[in-house]
Amino acid sequence: MTDLNTTGAAPGPRKKTSLMVQDARTKKRNAAEKRFRLYGVLAIGIAVLALVTLLASVLINGSSAFRQTFITMDIYLDPAKLDKKGTGAIEDIAKVSTFGYAPLIQQAFETVFEKDNIGVEGMTPKTAAELISPEGSAQLRRYVLANPEEIGDTVSFDFLAGGRIDGYFKGRVTMASAELDSNVTPEQLQLADQLKDAGVLRTKFNWDFLTNADASENRPEAAGLGVAIIGSLYMMMVVLVLALPIGVAASIYLEEFAPKNRWTDIIEVNIANLAAVPSIVFGILGLAIFINFAGLPKSAPIVGGLVLTLMTLPTIIIATRASLKSVPPSIRSAALGIGASKMQTVFHHVLPLALPGILTGTILGLAQALGETAPLLLIGMVAFVRDFPGAPPEGLFDPAAALPVQVYNWTQRADPAFVERAQGAIITLLVFLLIMNTVAIILRRRFERRW
Amino acid sequence: MSAGLVFLIVVLIAFAGFVVGRRRALATAGGDPRKLHSLPGYYGQTVFIFAAAPALLLLVVWMLAQPFYVENRTSGLIDTADIAAGSSRDLVMADVRRISGGIDTLVAIGGQSEADIATMDAQEVDVRKLLAGVGVALGSDVNRSVFEAAKSYRGTTDTMNLIRTVLVIIASLAGAAYAYTRINPEYRARNVSEYAIKLLLIACSSIAILTTVGIVLSLVFETYHFFQLYPAKDFFFSMTWNPQFRGGSDLGILPLLWGTLYVSFIALLFAVPIGLMAAIYTAEYASPLVRSFVKPAIEVLAGIPTIVYGLFALVTVGPLLRDYFAQPLGLGNSSSSVMTAGVVMGIMLIPFVSSLSDDVINAVPQAMRDGSSGLGATHSETVRKVILPAALPGIVGAILLAASRAIGETMIVVLGAGAAAKISANPFEAMTTITVKIVSQLTGDTEFASPETLVAFALGLSLFVVTLGLNIIALVIVRKYREQYE
Helix, strand or coil, X not given: CCCHHHHCCCCCCXXXXXXCCCCHHHHHHHHHHHHHHHHHHXXXXXXXXXXXXXXXXXXXXXXXXXXXXXXXXXXXXXXXXXXXXXXXXXXXXXXXXXXXXXXXXXXXXXXXXXXXXXXXXXXXXXXXXXXXXXXXXXXXXXXXXXXXXXXXCEEEEEEEECHHHHHHHCCCCCHHHHHHCCCCCHHXXXXXXXXXXXXXXXXXXXXXXXXXXXXXXXXXXXXXXXXXHHHHHHHHHHHHHHHHXXXXXXXXXXXXXXXXXXXXXXXXXXXXXXXXXXXXXXXXXHHHHHHHHCCCCCCCHHHHHHHHHHHXXXXXXXXXXXXXXXXXXXXXXXXXXXXXXXXXXXXXXXXXXXXXXXXXXXXXXXXXXXXXXXXXXXXXXXXXXXXXXXXXXXXXXXXCCCHHHHHHHHHCCCCXXXXXXXXXXXXXXXXXXXXXHHHHHHHHHHHCCCC | CCHHHHHHXXXXXHHHHHHHHHHHHHHHCCCCHHHCCCCHHHHHHHHHHHHHHHXXXXXXXXXXXXXXXXXXXXXXXXXXXXXXXXXXXXXXXXXXXXXXHHHHHHHHHCCCCHHXXXXXXXXXXCHHHHHHHCCCCCCCCCCHHHHHHHHHHHHHHHHHHHHHHHHHHHHHHHHHHHHHHCCCCCCCHHHHHHHHHHHHHHHHHHHHHHHHHHHHHHHHHHHHHXXXXXXXXXXXXXXXXXXXXXXXXXXXXXXXHHHHHHHHXXXXXXXXXXXXXXXXXXXXXXXXXXXXXXXXXXXHHHHCCHHHHHHHHHHHHHHHHHHHHHHHHCCCCCCCCHHHHHHHHHHHHHHHHHHHHHHHHHHCCHHHHHHHHHCCCCHHHHHHHHHHHXXXXXXXXXXHHHHHHHHHCCHHHHHHCCCCCCCCCCCCCCCXXXXXXXXXXXXXXXXXXXXXXXXXXXXXXXXXHHHHHHHHHHHHHHHHHHHHHC
């Protein structure tokens, strides 16, 4: 053993250092440490900022979709126009088309002009009536057909204002842009201002946005989410009814009964991979198998539900297995010890204890399915659907829309008013997701047991 | 009788069987359940299972097989002369099915009797007009042989439905009777019923495999069709994508692949550093309080549907990038661009990278941190020189998973990246991806004979293979890494 000091280099004269004073290298290292921390804070800052911007952009742009400009008018239901024969028979009244109701609205404008002494130069009642959405005469006609006995009376109606007028009060349309627009004139906007001062025109909360069906390209003001919400609801019903039992049964088998063999291995790898297959591939599957091969109708909630079921299964299986795994083996041993069969142990003891976790996983899976868009595009849910689907089970085969697809649909239209609607639809979608996630969290908090 | 009604009847028989079986079990034991092998309910269950399972199985198989049988029988009735040029026997069969459905409505609401229909001759009566009257629109006039085929189709279907109903109900009753006669106190009813339930569980867990098989089969089958119409060499190596619905289109995957990879690359460039740093900070530095706020906030990003991101790209990010970057720099005027889609997709991927990395960083044993600190390393040095190298395989796995997400993502690129298929290095130009083209080729009215539609399946297969490959590699890496420290 040699002495290190004799073989190694002799220690040079040491610089005098103090622990109190940091040398350059320590400073550098500490600076690097600070920088590194800063990067971390920055990264989180960017992530949170992105989240906030995303939500704010949706909320700011979309909340106006829930408010709509209405024009309140007293309409004289003129018997001379609506019931020419004077018989009062519903068949005769039904012969008057939507077009035939337009003069009534023009007449009402004339009355308003005289009574409130408003009007813009060069403005005839006919051009003034264009302030009201084309939906207005349809609304009138529906009312008259439902209440034919009121012909001859004067009834007050809340009409939707046209999309451009509505956009004017939401800042989307200006006098300058109206100059260039063939759908609206600056004079009409001036008249709208006067009507607002007279209290005829108001902006208020628009329930129709949630209950109406979709509307055609040129009347964004009447478009609503009703069919989409029903369609999404139907699909969620299908997913719940199919995915929950199948998913739970599959997890029970894999977790409690499956022997360790190649078949089980294949199933496990399969489930892991299915969870990561791009959603659009499921759309192709739905198109090829359910629509082309099995001959199910396009745009139907049943097909959407089936596709989403296949997509949600892995999520539910993974959650259920985790939940079953968390039930301690002592429960199983105790049940087996007093003579229960394996099946009885699982169904009478393990499953009830795992239920909260299973439900939480299911709700999260449903939430994921609710927001899924791409596969639904391929199975024809983009179709323009005006009619509400019937009651289930037959209604599951009727054409319907879905919330996220409706959003996509509206972004593809020319009128910017539809983008506002799309943002409003997103808010609705997010509210549903928020509710589902909250329920899941509450379930987890209330019922989850720590063993 | 409709299939739904038959199903209900079978279920009713099964329920009745349950009650009767239970009662009989008790009766054979003289009313003393202790003398039975199993609880009385299990005897009821065996009857239920024997009544329902074989009958319902028969029903399902029958429903799958019947259309093939009926179509085989009827398609022979159509005169070859009645198949118009450019049409095919399959298309005429579709008409036959519609006409047969139309006859049903005619009888139901059109006021025709069955006898009228039987004697009706398509030569003398304008069937098309008649059917249009009850709301069944046909594309062409109805020939005699087609109409006869439709009548035969309808007749055969009705007969087969009747046979089906009778057979299924007989099967159900026979099953119930068989199980009923087997009931005696020694009968191991519980074992039988539990075996059946286990079979059901196995069947359910096999659905995952069936799904995969369905995906692979449908993709491969249609892709094979596509390659018969369009040369595979052109698909894989052509640099142009230009579908023409009149035929003669160029369907090269390369521009789409380029767009896909470019968008994914930008997304990862954005998501990986941010996600990784966020994971390191939450795992190593953050106090429990900060952690409890930051982690859920990042996870919220993962719960937001992709259509929301898509709209965000379309309405907010796209115009922003165009007005403040692309136009001042003179790089383009399009609000939908690779950059738009890439950045928004990057935001979407942050939680994938961060939560997976968080897991692997937490899995690094504490002893390694302590050792590093004990040698005098600062915290950041420990992270960079000890923890990250140790966690590297897991992080690579996380990045690969994120990449597979990015490649398969649809809505963000549909709304954010544009539809023009081109190969360009400028990130502010609109390009398109595989998923966008799958959507655009398959939405709307599609006809499944043209290469322009079938190409979507070939694209889907390519997508499936690529993402599957990435996933498998990622899973293998992550699994290997886990074993290292367990």
